Amino acid sequence: MDGMILSLILVVPLAGMVAILLLPDRGKLPAWIALLDSLLTFVCTLHLPAHFHNQQAGFQFEENLPWLSRPAIHFHVGVDGLSLWLVVLVGLLAPVGVVASWRAVQKNSKVFYAMYLLQQTAMVGVFVSLDLMLYYGFWELSLIPIAVLTAMFGRNLGDGAAGKAALRFFLYTFLASAPLLVALLWLYAHTGSFDYATLQAAVASGTLPGWQLGWVSVAFLIAFAVKVPVLGLHGWLPDLFSEAPVAIAMIAAGKLGLYSLIRFHVELFPALAHRAAPWMIALAAIGILYGAMLALVQKEFWKLLAYATIGSLSFCTLGIYGFTAAGMSGAVLQTVNEGVIGAALFLMFGVLYESARTSRMADFGGLARQTPRLATLFTIAGLALIGLPLLNGFVGEFLVLSGTFVGVSRSWAAIAALGVILSAAYMLGAIQKIFLADGGDQQNGQAGRVARDLTGMETVTVAVLAVLMLAIGVQPTVWTEAMESALQTVTHSMHAQGATPVRMESGTVIASSMGGRQ
Amino acid sequence: MNTPVPADWYLLLSAALFTMGVIGFLSKRSLITVFMSIELMLNAVNLSFVTFAHEWHAVKGQIFVFFVMMVAAAEAAVGLAIIIAIFRVRGTLTVDQIDRMKL
Amino acid sequence: MNEPMLFLPLIALFPFAGFLLNGLFGSRLPKAIVSTIALLFPLLSFAVVARAAWMVHGGMLLPVAESGAPTWIAVGGFHVGFQFVLDQLSLVMLLVVTGVGFLIHLYSVGYMEHEQGYWRYFAYLNLFLFFMTVLVLAGNYLLMFVGWEGVGLASYLLIGFYIDRKSAGDAGKKAFVVNRVGDFGFLIGMFLLIANFGTLNFHRIGTQLAGHPAISGATATLICLCLILGATGKSAQIPLYIWLPDAMEGPTPVSALIHAATMVTAGVYMIARTHALFDLSPTAMMVVAVVGTATAFFAATVAMVQTDIKRVLAYSTISQLGYMFLGCGVGAYSAAVFHLMTHAFFKALLFLAAGSVIHGLSGEQDMRRMGGLRKAMPVTFWTMTAAVLAISGFFPFAGFFSKDAILAAAFQHGTLGKALWTVGLITALLTSFYMFRLWYLTFLGESRGAAHQDGHGDGHAAHAHESPWIMLLPLVVLALLSVTGGWIGIERFAGFLEPVTGQAAMVDAGHTELFLSVLAVLVAALGWFLAHLFFGRDGEAAAQAAQSLAPIRRLLQGKYWIDEIYTALIVRPVQWLARFVLGWLGEWTLVRGSAWLMSGVVGLSGELLRRWQSGNLRSYAAWLAAGAAALLLFALAGTLLGLNGFADSIHWAVR
């Protein structure tokens, strides 16, 4: 079982896709198939943490089958502490996405769900691939359904905004990943292998030509940074969030890019990543403030969520490029958190949007009485997003910030921590505008009158997510323990190559890193 | 009286026929004549195949020609059917008026 | 060692259970069951605390740390657990929190009787108790921060309890955001602690401080300043006090519990808890003292002109918290905590009594429309009187002892201390004045309800009614505590707290102390006299005084325009920066610009290439022929150069 579980996780969504394509597009049939299939996938992904050995270093559940001999491409997949939770997260979000689309997608649902399941396979593939060419294939595959489904099922199809958003997403991500392919081929030409471990060893050996390798690492960095997105490369995000169907928007940003940054930039090119780190740290810290400040002045919720996402993803980037153990595990945890919280918020505002057809927060107001379940769960998710202790957002932010503060740079960490204040302001502002009395001429906004509360299925889904937020917030060790050995391997190999925590300033630090003194 | 002919003459002939086929493709205005030019090109290539088969005493060159003929037959059947269909829809076979082959 | 079983986690978990039960099912339960749940769990919690107190009384040694605390965060060598510690300081706090907390729950059952969302209210209130007990019991900074933020959340929810009122929502948001500013300081302080000590555990930091006297004053000062920022946020001190007056939008019992008795004292508690660090930094101590004194005075002046009964009490709270800060700042931690305790009694009582008044007047909060309620609400009147006397510092009420202890400690704290003491004394005068002003306006004189309510004829007093017993019972209990709460005396109190707060700055007994005490009582009496002069008789004197002091009065009524200044200096610039600099320059010009540029380039090249795809068959053929010719030419060139075959040509060309 352990030997095939990853293939199974990859195949189950594809099988669902085939089933949807073969069966007629009648009523809710495609949606039901997608729901059952994604639940099945989720159950399969749960096998991973259940049988994962925390103490064991290296990859587990590995499968390595030769695929093509020339060029040497293998079907090589495996999971370690870094990717473990991300695979589970993808599994979890799949049914959430289906529930979120349950009412929103009525026409052409066959196409929608088929593409959606394809996207699931692609995302899992990105997280488990240990052969870079295989990885690249999944990476590109994961981009296509987002663009296509946005163009086909976007919110404002009429005035072409959805198409534009899809095009913009496509251009950003594809233009950025073209150099990635070139860089991959360059690596292959010099090492004769696409295998992750082989390439890692080759890069570490220092035999590859230096300045070219530098460009290769930059190509990797840019491709991933666009997908995250890192500040400055986020041009596609606000539009996509406003236009894409909910199920697509909730998976478009974040985890793929962040995971790739850790695995294929920091881990693969530690020395070079270390050189880029100061820039990334600065970008991330500014990004946190930038996102929070822009979120503060948005009038539309999707835009607010987009900028809030930029802010919270910047936390992850900050943690990754500090090269500290605390920061890294905080970053991975925060990636998971962002996925969970974002999914919940997307689903819930999606429900409001679907009935009111507007995302201007001022059009709502006073919904707390009318939609109590929605209001309560929305508030919980919002509080998790802004990092209330005992909810999941806090742990990730705290680990990242403390790791950065202690190991990297006090001033950048302090700047990043300012985001804590602003995030409270924008999120509470949004909650007030949507759910509490707005004090306008009428008690409720126009759009609020038609709003409905969550259905039973939606309530259960969001409640599960909310419980998860609390669970991660109270017991993060369950999650971080699994990452521990993987991160130790990472940091050890990095330190061996001179990539110690990035010190950007000298301070009066007694203990040089967290845990330097027991 | 049995004067041999250099093999490259055959090849030159093949090249000449092929070029004429290309010219026909470019200059003829009736879709059906354009199609004939394609057949001409195919034949020219066949000729060079047979010449090389002779030159190198390899049977496979001739087999290739055989396959080309098969394909050409199939192509002619489908191609002419398409031409008929186009003529039915458009009422003309003039190449320059059939330019809807784009989005 | 046989460890005493204290069940510390239960203290926090009982209210949490109450929160879950009422929060999840409360909407479907009848009111009686909701109230039972809401009252039972805090009572259980109080019982556990009382049992612990009894065991301490019976000779149990403190501190007690619950062993086997579950881990919360563990990364690398850094480790934080859900660690609860009971020592003298937290015991005092817990008694106040759960005791007063329970009384206020009881009161709320009556007060909130007719409100919509009854269950929601009690769920929030229990949630608050959960977080507050976590804050107090926490054995490390991070867990304390959990409580710290958590009470902020509960406060946010309760301030915004009346969800149909925009001002309530605004106030809640403001409270949370301003508190977040303080939390920012707390966070940075924690990071500095991690950087310097590698742990957040109170005990371990204490040990390290004792072991490394070399930790420089600068480091300690930096850490302390960050923590002070946190404390000023939670305890509503300058510069972050602005949220508390607005927080009065919440139901009155909430103001009593959260915004008077317990939550707002968290800052003081935190400073007392961390005093080992503060002791290392005279600068930080001075900052605390000055901030406290300034706040005390400043808030007292504003309180003199407020007309909303709850706002008077809010500013009074800020002012009293200032006293506690002053106590901490001069090293008299036990005095500060003493005042914290007595203040919890009398200020909770004040709020509850005010609530009773508001309840009796069906929601009227403006003192100008009150008056003459003494007859209608005798119990409320007498309990309120006790509280007023206590806060003004009359002997032998509770406030006298604690305030006296703080002022005495300040007096002995060098030159600066003398100055602070002077300001503190003036503040005491103001306190007495504004409290008696409230007392006169509310209870004495004639009912003025009619004067402002044209057409309705009769004033409120006519149909004002005394509150039900369930509301009066807490009033009476608190009144007793307000009277007797100080009798324990600062010496014994300080002695009890000594293991935690360290050797108190010794108040030398004798003439000086006696002199100071007498002076304080005299000042309080003067305040009463002035209030009597202005408001006791007919209000003419008040009007005259108001005339002559018009500019000052305007300044005070405008609350020094601090809110407006903050808005102009901080809120607006941030919004402006976000909207114009980031939004327009960053987002539109750079990010969108580049996106447009990119899609523009792609679109343009697509347009060009589209022309190429004319759809004309012959044109395609021409390009095809050209391509074939080019490829052949390429191959031929390769042959001419002596390369072998097409593949070699390509290889050559690429190289």
Place this chain on the structure above:
Amino acid sequence: MHLVLFLIFALFALAGAANLLLQKHPINSALSLIVVMSSLAVLYLLLGAEFLAMAQVIVYAGAIMVLFTFVVMLLNEGREEKTWGSHAARVVGFPAVVALLAVLASAILRAGRHYGMVSLSDGITTTQDLSRVLFRDLLLPFELTSVLILIAILGAVALARKDDGNA
């Protein structure tokens, strides 16, 4: 003898091709194409490919060209009109054709020095030889062509059928 035969039929082929280009009416072009194909059949024979020569006559000159003439007559398309649809055909196409011819010719001439001669006394590749390879080594591709042709027939029928009013 060989030289004479080659010259005659090469000339026929070239003339036929030229006529195909010059004729305005499709039917004339089709007939000239038949001439080309028949001459090529003779040339195949000269090169010793007897089976291909027969196949050329039967498949090309016979079947395919009959199909062409049928279609031309069926559609009754008249003389082609003079249109100048494509600029690119003249500007790019004809230089490309010249280049193509030049390149091909020069390549053949350079390589042709090494080629041998073709004479009548050379051995003939018999149908037996051919079928031995075809049915033994290349049986699968051969069978596949039959599938291809089957599909082509179906396709042709489907395409050429008149739609019953629902088009």
